[in-house]
Amino acid sequence: MSIQDRKIDDEGLAYGVSKLTTDKIQQTFNALINNETGAKLKAFSETCMRCGMCAEACHFFVSHGNDPSYAPVGKVSQTMSKLLADNGKVTPDDIYGMAQIAYTECNLCRRCVHYCPIGIDVAYIMTTIRRFCHKLGVTPQYIQDTAHSHSATMNQMWVKDDEWIDSLFWQEDEAREEFPGLRIPMDKEGADFYYSVIAPEPKFRTQLIYQAAAIMNQAGCDWTMPSMPGWDNSDMCMYSGDFEMMGRLKRQHYELAQNLKVSRIVMGECGHAFRSIYDNGNRWLGYKDYPVPVVHSIEFFAELFEQGKIKLTGKIQEPVTIHDPCNIIRGYGLMDKLRYVAHQLCDNIVEMYPNREHNFCCSAGGGVINCGPPFKKVRVEGNLAKANQLKATGAKICIAPCHNCHGGLEDIIHHYDLGIELKFLGDLIYELMEKPE
């Protein structure tokens, strides 16, 4: 019934905490409250009536037999409420628990907003706890490694500049066997858009670049992919609490479009990367809206279908369900476009409930999957709710247009033995589209 009863060994957390003193914690907390937080945190903290209505919203809560320490308000109570009540005078051991809650037991999915009459944004409070832990140097090892990679290479996976370019050449070369004349135009100035991906694509899902190139090629797009840092749109720094680095990453991503003189950026099928450009990174940089137009793959594919640029040879007949990724649905309202594209591709869509902006998170998002193997069991067992949702559809295929959702759902499908195949929209489009003989 408390984080103290379920601490998980993590080298990053243990090392960070070993260097803390109560004084340092208090000083850092006061600096955070005085310099970085304001009316939002104050109003949320004072106005929360502790009614517990948010509990049912959280997959961690419902999947853990309604354990109150997993309820959104329970997590706030063990972290921010405790810090505020004690003026930041807590022990290093307390910080370990707070970091574990904020980084690994909350996906920042904002489902609980739909349950709170007062409109309290628990994701913001948990993000603020992460920011605090980052400032204290207490971050889970795996996510910190990706944040280090961002700082050193401007991408999440330690992909070297030449390896990135080689990956593009390699995919272009492979694809030309199937699509003669196909190009992945590199650094083409003045193209309609540049296509950005997350670093796991060149690292271990390279076929997605192949598929994207195939789709762009068949649709006759005027596009390019950049050779320079900034090609990676992902942003684990946003989740680790390293907002300074988050700002640098997003600035580079936007400025790359300006350097290439493209009209817009099209982003691959990723949720968190999109959140970082429309919600967090842009705000940090002081942009209310994008400085360069940005569209998510869902919007882009919808556009291609509307303009008749993709011709299909058929549609999927098996029952297919749709997973609504938090960051693009509850975060950006692309549920209708997602359904439009899905219905172009599949004849038999079975909705899972609750869906659209009320959908349950995959339990991988918010950087939780990036905290690595030590916390895998927690997130997988913490999402029995999703497994039940998926099972109830009877679908054989699930569309999930987000990388983190893929990672999380794969684990859930495997753990609960659901026998469902996961697909990106790009997978289905590539599979179904007309190809050269």
Added chain:
Amino acid sequence: MNSLYNFAVGPLAWAAFIILAVTAVWRLWSMYNLAKQKDASSVAYMSWQFSLRSIVNWLIPYNSLGWKTNPVLTAVTFIFHICFVVLVIFVTPHQILLENAFGITYPTLSSEAADVLTLITIACCCYFVYRRVTNVTVRYVTRSNDWISLGLVAAPLVTALLGSWGVGGEIMPLLHVLTAEALIVAIPFTRLAHILFALFTRAYIGSEFGGVRHCKDW
């Protein structure tokens, strides 16, 4: 006793309302300034349209996911708030005080109706207590502030009802006035501050969901 009562409904009541007005304005004003200074990247998205959309949708019982999931609490919450506001405005003694102070007259509740509404409101408070003790999540996060706020709200209701039934003689109306004044003064400094801030937090999250997230927040 009579002079004490007159003091309580006279100067003390004025003092309570003035303290409330001053502190409420001060709290709202300082919160507004803090928001402008520290939360500019959130304030930028504030929108009348999405604020009102959110407020209206949450004022409809069983419209939001939260209300639907907690059917009993929803009924009790709505009944409690409506009855409380109706009682504050429409019980005859309150109207008489307003008439004496400002010459305002309007139709009021019969004393029987007022008693029934008071009973209902007290029953709602009892449910809040029951839930705070029996619901594991609520119990897990309940601190002394939550009990203080509930006590502050319940006290004037209980004293009003007992007074109306003639229990405790002259002391009860006096206790009613004093507990009500304690409640009034406590609003800006306890969980009851939601009376001041909830509309704004709702408006803010409504604006975020409407303007940034392009989806509903209910």
